[in-house]
Amino acid sequence: MEKEKLFENLSRIIDYLSKNEASIAVVGDTIIDEYYDVVANRVSPEFPIPVMLSRDEDSKDLPGGAANVCFQFSKFDLKVDYFGFFSEYDLKQLKYYIHVVNPSNVLPFMCCVPRKKRVYQGNFPLCRWDVEKENFGMDAGELAEYRGKLKNELYAKNYSVVVYSDYNKGTFPLSESSFVKSDCITIVDPKSGPLSQWKGCTIFKPNAKEAFELTGEKDWKEQAKKIQSELGCKAVVITRGADGVVGRIDEEFFEYQPKINSQVESVIGAGDCFVAFLAMSQLCQISILDGVKLAWHAGSLYVKRKHNEPVSALELSTHIDPIAGKIVPASCFSYNRLWADPITGIECPESSRKVFDFASVAKSVEFARANHGGKVVVGTQTLEQATLVACLKNVDYVVITDSVLDSVDPDELVVW
Secondary structure (H helix, E strand, O other): OHHHHHHHHHHHHHHHHHHOOOEEEEEEOEEEEEEEEOEOOOEOOOOOOEOOEOOOOOOEEEEEEHHHHHHHOOOOOOEEEEEEEEEHHHHHHHHHHHOEOOOEEEEOOOOOOOEEEEEEEOOEEEEEEEEOOHHHHOOHHHHHHHHHHHHHHHHOOOOOEEEEEOOOOOOOOOOOOOOOOOOOEEEEEOOOOOHHHHOOOOEEOOEHHHHHHHHOOOOHHHHHHHHHHHHOOOEEEEEOHHHOEEEEEOOEEEEEOOOOOOOOOOOOOHHHHHHHHHHHHHHOOOOHHHHHHHHHHHHHHHOOOOOOOOOOHHHHHHHHOOOHHHEEOHHHHOOHHHOOOOEEOOOOOHHHHOOOOHHHHHHHHHHHHHHOOOEEEEEEOOHHHHHHHHOOOOOOEEEEOOOOOOOOOHHHOEEO
């Protein structure tokens, strides 16, 4: 029953975004994650530290911090406005990734955006080097000026949902001067106190460590009650990694602890993925608890990959159920942002479509996988056929359709 509910809510998000010009605002601290690939196969003779070798000094630069929240929306047909500090140089590097049309507060080149240099050998992290200046390298007067500009621009626009992503880098003032809007749903992902700066928010989403540090309470129920009492928020959502999510909505406590064995590749930015899916669920008027459940499953898939890779709706559907999740509605083809890779495959002969032949389907799918790149999509005519075809290992997705979809090249779809 739970899987069906997850699929239903994921479909609601897909359907809502395909029919509405929706926008979400993200406010917070910009960080840039620099990923370096090296080889470390010996120890330095000078000191007992690894010697890291690479052919060049190039890095893969990706959005981090609040910018990574924007990045997590990039697989969905959704307009995102970002309110945070960027230098012109950094924006040029990352604009493609952050999925933002008009970012606010692009600062001069000398603005120091925090950078986290992450050094890996293969999938193993060797070290992290943080390069940052306090308050983005601005003095108190400059920082106050830009904060005021950011807040004024945020308040001048209307949004259904606003996400506040605090990484304690200087975007938010540590005072009673709150950025929280009162005319929409607001979700806060905090880093540190004081709690008072988030009064009036709708959903407060700390992780377990942050909830303890913000309240001093060890019991999660006491943490939730204390936060809710001080902020007047509708819900407190405390993420606990593989141990699930707990919290309080209105006056009801909840615990969500699904049993999923998920091999963790990287937890970097997992909270950003969670809050992005929670925000989309609220945009689509899904209940907070149902949104929490969907967001947790998105996060459990996110940590299986590396380099902050966003989760698409179709990837999440197959993660929830590897077989049933492959059967997707035709509306999923209405915009390309749902797809992580190109759609490729083959079109079977017209004569073969008259009678469903599973053996022929399997053979054609195997040929498609071996000879084409991207996703292999099979079009079937009934749910029974779709369920059978979805069991094939080399099939990525199955669509129930009477003909080749107009938005997909006939040479890129296996149709039966």
